[in-house]
Amino acid sequence: xxxxxxxxxxxxxxxxxAESVESMEEMRPKMPFASIQCNNCGKCSDVCETNAIVIEDxxxxxxxxxxxxxxxxxxxxxxxxxxxxxxxxxxxRSGLIFISGESTERTPELLDESIRKRLGRSLDIRxxxxxxxxxxxxxxxxxxxxxYDMNRFGIKVVASPRHADILLITGPLTENxxxxxxxxxxxxxxxxxxxxxxxxxISGGIFTEGKVIGxxxxxxxxVNMFIPGCPPSPDRLIRSLLSAFGSTDHxxxxxxxxxxxxxxxxxNNTV
Numbered sequence: 001x002x003x004x005x006x007x008x009x010x011x012x013x014x015x016x017x018a019e020s021v022e023s024m025e026e027m028r029p030k031m032p033f034a035s036i037q038c039n040n041c042g043k044c045s046d047v048c049e050t051n052a053i054v055i056e057d058x059x060x061x062x063x064x065x066x067x068x069x070x071x072x073x074x075x076x077x078x079x080x081x082x083x084x085x086x087x088x089x090x091x092x093r094s095g096l097i098f099i100s101g102e103s104t105e106r107t108p109e110l111l112d113e114s115i116r117k118r119l120g121r122s123l124d125i126r127x128x129x130x131x132x133x134x135x136x137x138x139x140x141x142x143x144x145x146x147x148y149d150m151n152r153f154g155i156k157v158v159a160s161p162r163h164a165d166i167l168l169i170t171g172p173l174t175e176n177x178x179x180x181x182x183x184x185x186x187x188x189x190x191x192x193x194x195x196x197x198x199x200x201x202i203s204g205g206i207f208t209e210g211k212v213i214g215x216x217x218x219x220x221x222x223v224n225m226f227i228p229g230c231p232p233s234p235d236r237l238i239r240s241l242l243s244a245f246g247s248t249d250h251x252x253x254x255x256x257x258x259x260x261x262x263x264x265x266x267x268n269n270t271v
Contacts, residue, residue: 044072126164132171
């Protein structure tokens with residue numbers, strides 16, 4: 001009974017939801033990146049299973065293809081490749097390509113202003129799995145738990161594309177899921193945002209061979225936003241959406257003290 005009481009107390013903590021926002025701000029994504037010490041030997045490119053690393057005149061990585069396995073770091077005898085802070089998202093496919101010697105900083109981009117005004121600060125998501133391994137689905141499920149609690153930011157998952165503002169697409173586009181994706185896109189009212197979530201949706205990842213269509217869904221449909229990762233973490237998804245929609249003030253308002261954000265005057269959490 002004592003353990004049960006403690007569990008219930010943790011579930012209804014007045015501090016944890018607000019504290020988790022601070023934690024999410026610290027959970028910045030990483031990517032492999034080569035320093036000027038790189039001698040372009042090509043060993044990292046040879047072990048890269050998704051051809052994310054290309055060495056021509058300079059070392060280049062496409063984090064839209066990277067599965068974050070770290071083999072490139074392990075094989076580098078010069079220790080020139082290290083984990084570096086990566087951007088949460090990009091509105092263009094080219095924005096996921098980084099070249100050694102250049103800055104890895106990316107200014108957060110905003111989606112089209114007319115779309116942002118029409119959709120407002122409340123975002124309804126319909127996820128479409130076009131052939132993923134389900135790692136991305138695990139992260140999407142975590143968006144609704146008590147730590148990430150995406151609902152407090154005005155984000156929620158809906159059951160039908162007819163009710164959605166955003167189609168969150170995961171996995172490579174398999175032949176069997178082509179019609180389902182097209183139907184979902186057609187059913188989603190305009191203006192709609194299509195997001196490629198994860199390496200497989202962006203580039204095909206390790207599934208570029210087989211019964212898939214193109215190398216990433218952008219070869220087939222127009223994509224408004226790319227969120228890299230294998231898989232992208234829930235905090236990355238939340239930060240990306242709020243940043244791209246210009247709602248970061250909503251995000252950082254939750255950095256106030258827990259007592260300011262959550263009141264507990266009757267034994268239940270109220271916002």
